[in-house]
Amino acid sequence: DGGITQSPKYLFRKEGQNVTLSCEQNLNHDAMYWYRQDPGQGLRLIYYSQIVNDFQKGDIAEGYSVSREKKESFPLTVTSAQKNPTAFYLCASSINFGAGQPQHFGDGTRLSIL
Amino acid sequence: GENVEQHPSTLSVQEGDSAVIKCTYSDSASNYFPWYKQELGKGPQLIIDIRSNVGEKKDQRIAVTLNKTAKHFSLHITETQPEDSAVYFCAASEGNNNDMRFGAGTRLTVKP
Numbered sequence: 001d002g003g004i005t006q007s008p009k010y011l012f013r014k015e016g017q018n019v020t021l022s023c024e025q026n027l028n029h030d031a032m033y034w035y036r037q038d039p040g041q042g043l044r045l046i047y048y049s050q051i052v053n054d055f056q057k058g059d060i061a062e063g064y065s066v067s068r069e070k071k072e073s074f075p076l077t078v079t080s081a082q083k084n085p086t087a088f089y090l091c092a093s094s095i096n097f098g099a100g101q102p103q104h105f106g107d108g109t110r111l112s113i114l
Numbered sequence: 115g116e117n118v119e120q121h122p123s124t125l126s127v128q129e130g131d132s133a134v135i136k137c138t139y140s141d142s143a144s145n146y147f148p149w150y151k152q153e154l155g156k157g158p159q160l161i162i163d164i165r166s167n168v169g170e171k172k173d174q175r176i177a178v179t180l181n182k183t184a185k186h187f188s189l190h191i192t193e194t195q196p197e198d199s200a201v202y203f204c205a206a207s208e209g210n211n212n213d214m215r216f217g218a219g220t221r222l223t224v225k226p
Binding site: 006 | 148155165208211216
């Protein structure tokens with residue numbers, strides 16, 4: 001079945017450590033997104049990519065980095081510069097970045113601090 | 115930029131009753147309004163969406179209405195069932211790209 005796979009489901013980070021969250025899609029979608037979800041808040045956009053080898057900062061990009069070397073993959077690195085990384089991270093994709101395209105989500109990665 | 119507000123933050127109904135969740139948006143250029151259902155430990159799942167050229171859309175027990183003049187849209191769930199219990203998010207995106215803004219979510223509890 002087509003879909004978006006995020007791994008791992010749970011991740012723990014030590015002080016000063018970078019961690020990378022995986023996001024893979026087999027929907028042949030051009031656009032991919034990373035969101036952060038905190039309790040009682042809506043989804044906030046970290047980064048998005050309209051096409052391979054392209055990515056743009058969202059509203060809360062500080063302390064995060066991404067790459068888009070392959071169409072199906074959009075990994076997110078949470079760097080040590082992100083001082084409050086504990087959250088639920090969601091990856092999404094859409095056919096393209098044109099107006100009104102439904103975004104399809106993975107099942108998330110929950111990141112916690114050790 | 116776009117700002118989406120969602121009310122109420124929590125909603126509890128008896129099984130079989132209706133539930134209504136409301137969202138307002140600020141950017142009159144927004145023209146696409148999806149609703150997502152998120153179950154515990156899962157990602158949001160699209161349940162219904164509406165575009166600005168339509169005032170109402172229905173899919174079985176779920177309907178969405180849009181008032182462009184007032185810049186608000188609502189999700190209506192009829193004959194609620196316990197499996198409807200989840201967090202529901204509304205969103206709005208602008209007319210020329212897919213930058214989507216989400217409401218803060220509504221936790222719906224359907225009591226048997």
